[in-house]
Amino acid sequence: MTYILLTLLIFFVCLSLIMLGSLWYMRVLLEKMVGGKLRDLETLTATGTIPETWTAKYNERMIQHQKLGNSKQVDRIERLARKSYLNKISKLIAFVKKSTLVESEESRKATLRILQRVEREWRDANTYGSFS
Numbered sequence: 001m002t003y004i005l006l007t008l009l010i011f012f013v014c015l016s017l018i019m020l021g022s023l024w025y026m027r028v029l030l031e032k033m034v035g036g037k038l039r040d041l042e043t044l045t046a047t048g049t050i051p052e053t054w055t056a057k058y059n060e061r062m063i064q065h066q067k068l069g070n071s072k073q074v075d076r077i078e079r080l081a082r083k084s085y086l087n088k089i090s091k092l093i094a095f096v097k098k099s100t101l102v103e104s105e106e107s108r109k110a111t112l113r114i115l116q117r118v119e120r121e122w123r124d125a126n127t128y129g130s131f132s
Helices: 002-047 052-068 071-098 105-128
Strands: none
Touching: 002 052, 002 071, 002 105, 052 071, 071 105
16 A cells, blocks of 8 residues: 555656646746747837847957958858848747737737838848948
């Protein structure tokens, strides 16, 4: 009898640990998939600038190559950064279009207008060669 109780106790403890691990993993995935997009979306709509999380990697590489005096490499990194920013903005636009997390259709349209304006500014900067 005690063997059965001990087995059941071990089973429930293991089941509880698996459930807690699953909850933690789901929270991490949700933060990565939705939380980051919402933070980036808020930064873009509130300030109209590219989020720091997007620019950090490229800025560090550009600074390193500027110190070395390698302007061709800096130009190449700028082009890669622009392409990356435009790709991420396009993904955010698609996210806003299909997301059910947006309050109303009015706020969806307003958010899309802002995102499309920022995307247009970056496309124009890409076309005309200015990088800010």
